[in-house]
Each structure stands twice: as C-alpha cells, then as structure tokens.
Amino acid sequence: xxxxxxxxxxxxxxxxGQQISxxxxxxxLTSAAIGLGFILALPLSIARVSSRFWVRWPVQCxxxxxxxxxxxxxxxxxxxxxxxxxxxxEQPLLDSFFxxxxxxxxxxxxxxxxxxxxxxxxxxxxxxxxxxxxxxxxYGFRGWKLYAYVIMPQALRRSLPYYSNEVIxxxxxxxxxxxxxxxxILKVARDANAATFLTFQAFGIAALLYLIVTFVLxxxxxxxxxxxxxxxxxxx
Amino acid sequence: xxxxxxxxxxxxxxxxxxxVFAKDYKVIRFGADPTYAPFASKAADGSLVGFExxxxxxxxxxxxxxxxxxxxxxDGLIPSLNSGKxxxxxxxxxxxxxxxxxxxxxxxxxxxxxxxxxKNGAALDESLESARGKSVGYLQGSIQEVYxxxxxxxxxxxVVAYPDQDRVYADLISGRLVASIQDSLQAQMGFxxxxxxxxxxxxKPIESELLPSKSAIGIAKGNEALKTLLDQGLAALHAxxxxxxxxxxxxxxxxxxxxx
Amino acid sequence: MxxxxxACCTDFFEGLNGYxxxxxxxxxxxxxxxxxxxxxSLALGLVGAQAKLSTARFWRGCAQLYTTLIRGxxxxxxxxxxxxxxxxxxSQLTTRMGWPYxxxxxxxxxxxxxxxxxxxYFTETFRGALLAVPPGQIEAGRAFGLSxxxxxxxxxxxxxxxxxxxxxxNNWQVLLKATALVSIIGLADLVKVAHDAGKSSYQLFYFxxxxxxxxxxxxxxxxxxxxxxxRRFGMGVRGPQT
Numbered sequence: 001x002x003x004x005x006x007x008x009x010x011x012x013x014x015x016x017g018q019q020i021s022x023x024x025x026x027x028x029l030t031s032a033a034i035g036l037g038f039i040l041a042l043p044l045s046i047a048r049v050s051s052r053f054w055v056r057w058p059v060q061c062x063x064x065x066x067x068x069x070x071x072x073x074x075x076x077x078x079x080x081x082x083x084x085x086x087x088x089x090e091q092p093l094l095d096s097f098f099x100x101x102x103x104x105x106x107x108x109x110x111x112x113x114x115x116x117x118x119x120x121x122x123x124x125x126x127x128x129x130x131x132x133x134x135x136x137x138x139y140g141f142r143g144w145k146l147y148a149y150v151i152m153p154q155a156l157r158r159s160l161p162y163y164s165n166e167v168i169x170x171x172x173x174x175x176x177x178x179x180x181x182x183x184x185i186l187k188v189a190r191d192a193n194a195a196t197f198l199t200f201q202a203f204g205i206a207a208l209l210y211l212i213v214t215f216v217l218x219x220x221x222x223x224x225x226x227x228x229x230x231x232x233x234x235x236x
Numbered sequence: 237x238x239x240x241x242x243x244x245x246x247x248x249x250x251x252x253x254x255x256v257f258a259k260d261y262k263v264i265r266f267g268a269d270p271t272y273a274p275f276a277s278k279a280a281d282g283s284l285v286g287f288e289x290x291x292x293x294x295x296x297x298x299x300x301x302x303x304x305x306x307x308x309x310x311d312g313l314i315p316s317l318n319s320g321k322x323x324x325x326x327x328x329x330x331x332x333x334x335x336x337x338x339x340x341x342x343x344x345x346x347x348x349x350x351x352x353x354x355k356n357g358a359a360l361d362e363s364l365e366s367a368r369g370k371s372v373g374y375l376q377g378s379i380q381e382v383y384x385x386x387x388x389x390x391x392x393x394x395v396v397a398y399p400d401q402d403r404v405y406a407d408l409i410s411g412r413l414v415a416s417i418q419d420s421l422q423a424q425m426g427f428x429x430x431x432x433x434x435x436x437x438x439x440k441p442i443e444s445e446l447l448p449s450k451s452a453i454g455i456a457k458g459n460e461a462l463k464t465l466l467d468q469g470l471a472a473l474h475a476x477x478x479x480x481x482x483x484x485x486x487x488x489x490x491x492x493x494x495x496x
Numbered sequence: 497m498x499x500x501x502x503a504c505c506t507d508f509f510e511g512l513n514g515y516x517x518x519x520x521x522x523x524x525x526x527x528x529x530x531x532x533x534x535x536x537s538l539a540l541g542l543v544g545a546q547a548k549l550s551t552a553r554f555w556r557g558c559a560q561l562y563t564t565l566i567r568g569x570x571x572x573x574x575x576x577x578x579x580x581x582x583x584x585x586x587s588q589l590t591t592r593m594g595w596p597y598x599x600x601x602x603x604x605x606x607x608x609x610x611x612x613x614x615x616x617y618f619t620e621t622f623r624g625a626l627l628a629v630p631p632g633q634i635e636a637g638r639a640f641g642l643s644x645x646x647x648x649x650x651x652x653x654x655x656x657x658x659x660x661x662x663x664x665x666n667n668w669q670v671l672l673k674a675t676a677l678v679s680i681i682g683l684a685d686l687v688k689v690a691h692d693a694g695k696s697s698y699q700l701f702y703f704x705x706x707x708x709x710x711x712x713x714x715x716x717x718x719x720x721x722x723x724x725x726x727r728r729f730g731m732g733v734r735g736p737q738t
Contacts, residue, residue: 018389067669068715069708070676073687077708080403081694081701083410099412101396172570179680181396181407186573191397194311194377197318197338199580203573211568278692282518282684306601308682315580320587321599399680402695432698 001201004192011188012205021183023209029174029184033109034167040114045121045155046147059118066115071173074112079104079180101181108180113170120166124159125151157228164221168214185209261465263302266292267322267454269310271400272419273426274486275328287486291345292326294478295469309399311377314339317456324462325454328419330379332448342453342466346492349441349449350380353408353423354415361439368392370414373404380417383446388417408436417442421487450494515693515703522689523710529606529675529685534668536611541618548623559619566616572677574613579605579681606678614671621663626652628659658729665722669715686710 010016014024048059066074082088083098097103128151136150178187189206193199268284270276276286284305296303306322313325317339328348331341352372354360360367372388374380376397384395396413398404404416409432416423420441427433455462473479474493483492547559566574583600590598600608629652637647679688686707694703 017385018394065708065712068712070673070687070711072676072679073704073708073711076687076691077701077704080406080691081704083412084406084698084700089411095411101412168567172572175570175572176677179399181398183397186570186576187397189573190311190376190576193315193580194381195334197314199315199319199584200577203577203581207569207573207577210570210573211565214568278696280514280518280696282521282689307684312580312682316583319580319583321583321601406695406700 001198004196004198004201005205007195008188008192008202008205011183011191012185012209016183016188019183022185022188023213025177025182026171026174026184027213029106029109029177029182030167030171032106033113033170033174036106036110037113037117040110041117041121042152044114044118045125048118048122049125063115063119066112067119071108071112072176072179075105075108075176075180078108078111105177105180105182109170109173112173113166116166116169117163120159120162121155123162124155127158128154158232160221160225160229164218164225167221168217171213171217172210261299261301261323261462263304264296264299264324264462265304265306265322266324266326267306267308267313267316268292268325269313269327269400270307271402272328272422275419275422275426276326277426287482288326288328288345290482290485291473291479294473294482295466298472298478299465299469309377310375310401311399313377314454317454320456323455323459324466327454328422328451329454330448330451332379332382335454338457340455340457340459340463342455342463343470344450344494345452345470347449347494348419348421348451348492350383350417350447351420351423351441352415352417352439353427353436354439356435356437358415359439360415361442364388364391364393367414370394371396371412373398373407373413373416375401375404375418378418379447383442383444384417386446387444405432421490421492425487515689515697518689518693519686519703519706519710522684522686523714525603525684526675526686527714529603529610529678529683530672532607533610533614533671533675536607537614537618537667537671540611540615541622544615544619545622545626548619549626563616563619566613571609571613571674572680575605575609575677575681578609578612582608602678602681602683605681606675606683610671610674610678613674614667617667617670618664621660621667622656624663625656625660629655654729658726661722661726661729665718668718668722672714672718673711 012022015021019025020028044059044062047055048063050056078098079101083104088094088098132154133146133151136146141150174184175186177184178190185206189202192202192205196202268276268288270278270284270286270289272286274286275288276284279285284307289305292305293303306316308316308322310327313322313327313329314335316322317325324342325339326345329335329341335341352360354367358366369392371394372384373396374384376399381397389395396407398407401418401422404413404418405427407413408416420438423438428436428438453466455466470479479493483490544559544562547555548563550556579600579602582605586598586600590596633651633655634647637651642650675685676687679685679691682688690703690707691700694700697703
C-alpha cells in the first residue's frame with residue numbers, strides 16, 4: 001500500500017510524466033465542460049421557452065437526443081465514430097480538432113451537460129413569477145435587457161439546487177474519460193491496479209479523491225445557495 | 237421491515253449466479269481477451285475463435301474437462317484470476333518477473349516477439365527520430381506498456397494507453413497514432429491480413445529485457461494441482477501433433493514454440 | 497417517392513450485415529439488467545426511506561452514510577470495486593466457511609452495483625414521497641384496526657406512489673443510461689455488442705448511431721408506460737388548474 005502511494009501519488013494528483021493526469025485532469029475536464037456548457041445553455045434555454053415553434057423545436061430535439069442516450073455512447077460516437085468517417089479526416093480543420101482525444105472528450109461532456117443545464121434553466125425561467133416579468137415590461141424593459149437584468153438572474157438563482165446536482169453528476173461522469181485515452185483519476189487507478197494488483201487500495205484511493213472533491217463542491221454550492229437563495233428560505 | 241431483509245438476502249443470493257465447484261476441476265474457466273486475432277477474437281456470430289482458443293479447447297479435450305471461456309479486458313485478467321473469477325489465463329500473457337510475483341505460470345504455450353507497427357516506409361524500427369512528438373499506442377496492462385513508458389517516452393514520443401487492442405488499431409488507421417507496439421505475430425496475422433492493414437508494415441522484433449517473448453497460461457499462486465494438470469495437457473498436445481497442426485493452421489510455417 | 501424511402505430503409509438495415517441478431521441479444525441483456533437493477537434498487541429504496549424516517553438514530557445514521565457515500569463516489573469506480581473486490585471478499589468468505597464457490601459474473605456485479613447505487617437515489621425519492629402522505633391517513637388506518645403492513649399496503653403505498661412517480665421516472669431513465677457502463681466490465685450489453693460489431697465490420701459510426709436510436713426508443717416506450725402509471729395512481733385527485 002505504501003509503495004502504491006509512493007509510486008503513484010504524482011500521477012494521481014497532477015502528472016504522469018507526459019501530460020497532466022489524475023485529479024488535475026479530472027478537475028480540468030469538469031470545469032471546461034461546466035464552463036462551456038453554462039455559456040451555451042444561456043441562449044439555448046431562452047430559445048427553449050420561446051413561444052415560436054421554429055425556435056423551440058430544434059433545441060427540444062437536441063435536448064431529447066442528448067438526454068435520452070447514455071453519455072458513454074455519445075463519447076464513443078464523438079471519439080471513435082466521427083473520426084472513422086473519411087469525410088471528417090479530409091477536412092484539415094475538423095481533422096486537427098477530432099484528432100486530439102482531449103478535444104473530443106471535452107466536446108462530448110459539454111454537449112451532454114449543456115442539454116441537462118438547458119432543461120434546468122428553462123424550467124427555472126418557466127417557474128418565475130409572472131407578475132415580476134409584467135412589471136419589468138411595464139417599466140420599459142425589453143429584448144435582451146429584460147433577460148439580462150430581470151429574468152436570467154432570477155432563473156439562475158432558482159436553478160442552483162438542481163444545477164449543483166448536475167455539476168456533481170458531471171464530475172462522476174468524467175470517469176468515462178479513460179475510454180477515450182484521457183488520463184483521469186480512474187485511468188491512474190487502473191494503471192496502479194494493473195501494476196501492483198492491489199485492487200481495493202488502487203480503486204479505494206480513487207474513490208476517496210472523488211469523495212473529497214464532491215464534498216468540496218457540495219460545500220461551495222451550499223455557500224452559494226446561502227448567499228443567493230437566502231430570499232427563498234425561512235426568515236431568521 | 238421484518239420480511240424485507242430475508243427477501244433482500246434471497247435476492248442477493250439469486251443474483252450471484254450459479255454455484256461452481258472449483259476444486260476437482262470438472263470445468264476449467266479460462267480468461268481470454270478476444271480482441272487479439274489470430275490468438276483470440278470474436279467471429280461475426282459472437283463465438284470465440286483463434287489459436288489460443290483452439291489450444292484451450294484441445295487441452296480440455298485431452299484432460300477430459302469442460303472448457304468455459306470468460307471474456308475480459310487484458311488488464312482485468314490478473315485481478316479476475318486472483319479474485320477467483322477464472323481458473324486460468326490464456327491470453328498471450330508473457331512471463332515477466334513482476335507477474336510472477338503475483339501469479340504462477342504453466343509451461344510455455346508459445347513464444348512471440350514484440351515489434352512496432354507503422355505506415356509503409358516510415359522505418360520506425362530503424363530510428364524513432366521521425367516520430368518525435370507523435371503518439372504511439374499500446375494495450376493497457378501489457379508488457380508493451382512497460383517498454384513504452386520506460387523507453388519510448390524517453391525517446392521523445394507520446395505514449396497512449398488503450399483498454400483493448402482493437403481500439404489501438406482503430407486509432408492507427410484513422411491517423412491519431414503514428415505507430416503501435418504489440419506482439420509481432422498478432423500484428424502480422426491479425427491486422428496486416430485485413431483490408432484496413434494494407435498500408436502498414438511490421439518492424440523488426442525489438443530485443444529488450446523488458447519484453448520477454450515466452451507466454452504461458454497464468455494460474456493462481458500456489459495452485460499446484462492445476463499447474464501439473466495443464467503442463468501434462470500441454471505436453472500431450474505436443475506429443476500427438478495437435479500443437480503442430482494448430483500452429484500450421486494459424487501461422488503456416490512459423491515456429492511458435494521455443495521449447496525452452 | 498415512396499419507393500425511394502423504402503429503398504432508403506432497406507439500405508439502412510442491409511448495413512446490419514448479419515449483426516442484427518447480436519444487436520437484439522445485446523438489447524435484451526440491457527433490458528434485463530435494467531429491470532433487475534430497478535427491482536433491487538426499489539427494494540433498497542423503500543428500506544432506506546423507512547430507515548431515514550425511523551426514530552432510532554442508528555438507522556438514520558446508517559441510511560445517511562449510505563446515501564452520502566453513493567452520491568460521493570462515481571458509478572464506474574463503485575462498479576470496478578464491486579466487480580473485483582466483492583468477488584474476492586465472497587471467495588474468502590466461502591473458503592473460510594467451507595461453502596462451495598459462488599461466482600459473481602459481470603451480469604450479477606452489474607445488477608448488484610446499479611441496484612446498490614440507485615437504491616440511494618430511490619431512498620431520497622421515497623423519503624420525500626412518504627413525508628408527503630398526510631399522517632392523518634395512517635392514524636385513520638390504525639383506528640380502523642389495520643395492521644402495520646396492511647396499513648402500508650392499502651393506505652400509504654398508493655398515495656405515496658402518486659408523489660414518488662415523477663422521481664421514479666427520472667431515476668429509471670438515469671438507471672437505463674447507467675447500464676451502458678456495465679459494458680466496460682465486459683458484459684455483452686447493447687453498447688459492447690454495437691461497438692464490437694462496428695469494429696469488425698468497419699462501420700463503427702453506423703452501429704453506434706443504431707445503438708443510440710435503440711436507447712431513444714426504449715426511453716420513448718418507458719415514457720408512455722410512466723404516463724399510464726401516473727394516470728392510474730393519480731385517479732381521484734384533481735390536477736393543477738391550467
């Protein structure tokens with residue numbers, strides 16, 4: 001056990017000699033996917049609640065497909081499936097993008113989390129008090145200002161509990177990254193297991209690392225809820 | 237609450253599959269990784285075919301036991317053996333000192349060297365200069381992994397691990413990898429012979445103490461009974477010519493058995 | 497025009513190349529896995545919910561530890577731990593007790609893991625649903641002389657299901673998609689079969705797309721079924737004013 005820790009603590013935490021691996025890679029994947037997914041979900045969620053059928057329908061389709069299929073299949077399609085098509089490899093821009101395993105992985109995670117996040121934000125927008133929006137319109141807020149100053153701040157706050165769930169689920173889903181050759185915590189654990197045959201210890205360390213990150217995230221979100229959702233809780 | 241607990245226990249026992257008697261070897265459960273043609277692979281109908289599959293079945297016929305094949309990723313075979321899921325590993329597993337610390341091996345099954353596989357004309361077995369900064373793929377948990385991480389990465393190449401050999405070839409074909417490192421014969425017979433293998437060639441065998449060429453059947457440490465049984469079976473296969481017949485069927489005139 | 501669309505369909509299925517039967521087998525394994533895991537997790541969920549709402553601090557603590565651990569550790573890590581670790585533990589137990597060897601194959605490991613993990617999620621769902629049933633109902637049931645179990649079966653359970661169904665439906669969908677992970681420990685489910693077929697026939701994109709479509713189909717059918725269940729359990733309750 002001691003040898004396991006001594007030999008593998010560096011790959012588990014930040015580098016396996018070639019590139020970043022382990023905890024750092026997991027955190028990088030999670031934050032990249034969450035960040036990009038969040039930015040993409042903002043306009044998509046507004047489109048999702050639009051009254052115009054031709055704006056709403058494409059987003060609904062995208063959400064349906066990405067929420068209805070497993071993330072593992074999505075990752076396989078984006079990493080192995082797309083690059084196996086000759087048409088993609090012939091295009092220099094697409095070729096250089098899909099060639100890199102990390103790009104494919106981040107893309108797959110981003111698309112998946114964006115679908116869930118869009119649905120969460122759309123639900124939050126729908127749950128807003130109608131009176132607030134009417135009052136804003138009466139004051140002359142229109143178009144993007146209405147969304148930027150009145151609707152989105154409220155919707156984002158209300159979606160915090162569900163969004164925290166989604167972030168944690170994404171953290172757990174990054175364990176799939178090793179199937180696309182990206183060295184995250186689980187890959188290092190598998191390497192350690194293959195080299196030392198100490199299964200419980202190798203995977204136990206991985207489980208412990210994930211637990212710690214999860215607790216930290218839960219704590220951060222609780223602080224965020226305390227700051228931004230205080231108005232929904234019981235008055236002290 | 238009182239009735240739920242026994243029901244749960246029954247459910248758990250139900251789901252733990254059938255009972256297998258392991259001590260008197262009426263059945264030998266072989267672990268295999270069927271992504272390593274022609275040693276072990278899957279046919280279109282899902283059945284297992286290959287040199288090692290045939291050797292395993294012939295062994296069982298000789299020893300008068302039933303063969304059961306359990307599929308697994310290569311790096312999951314030794315943990316499976318140690319946890320008792322399988323009785324023996326028949327998956328081109330080379331005898332290395334590191335592995336010998338945790339499991340035992342039967343007598344030799346075959347010998348096969350390791351070499352690089354790359355595009356025609358790249359001549360990477362002569363010099364690795366042209367591949368500097370590019371990626372080489374290998375199977376996770378194999379002896380090639382040790383060589384790749386210790387030698388190839390020091391030579392300036394990026395080394396990438398894959399859960400199974402098929403994925404290595406897929407990335408080699410698509411261009412993500414400039415080369416892959418694996419068993420020579422596996423590359424020659426299992427990949428170059430396919431339609432996708434047309435533009436590739438196998439380099440010279442690599443000589444290194446990190447790449448032993450003898451492979452044998454892996455057995456749980458201390459399992460003398462099974463080791464004796466398997467050694468007897470293997471000797472019998474050589475004696476009556478079954479080994480030579482199978483060798484010719486898959487590898488033609490190449491001699492796989494070093495006899496040491 | 498009609499001929500063109502027929503030709504397109506037959507071309508699509510011709511690409512199957514003989515792997516059709518294998519795909520159907522893979523789908524069947526996936527469905528079996530999902531259903532058995534669902535049963536196990538429903539049972540664990542009910543037990544867990546009762547434990548969380550119990551008056552004894554010990555049971556509450558156990559249930560809290562269970563849900564916290566499951567929600568903190570990723571599915572795949574647990575699955576690998578159970579697949580290798582549990583087998584070792586069971587082997588040691590059986591040798592020590594002198595029992596015959598009990599095998600835990602990939603399917604059993606998958607069912608146990610998924611059931612165990614989603615039992616925690618169902619615990620939360622059932623806890624919320626149980627709390628939503630007015631306590632007066634239970635008191636009235638007892639007043640009529642119904643035993644604890646009869647009370648649960650005839651009074652609490654139907655009312656609880658109405659509140660639990662949306663959460664149940666959600667968890668079922670997540671469970672269905674989590675079955676794809678079991679292919680990583682070697683089970684020949686839909687994902688593994690499609691991947692193998694694609695690799696051997698060099699039509700990887702096609703087969704993976706097909707597998708995705710099959711998952712969408714299963715989700716669609718589940719949605720219809722859940723809708724019917726919601727109507728059955730919501731009988732007699734007026735919906736929100738639209």
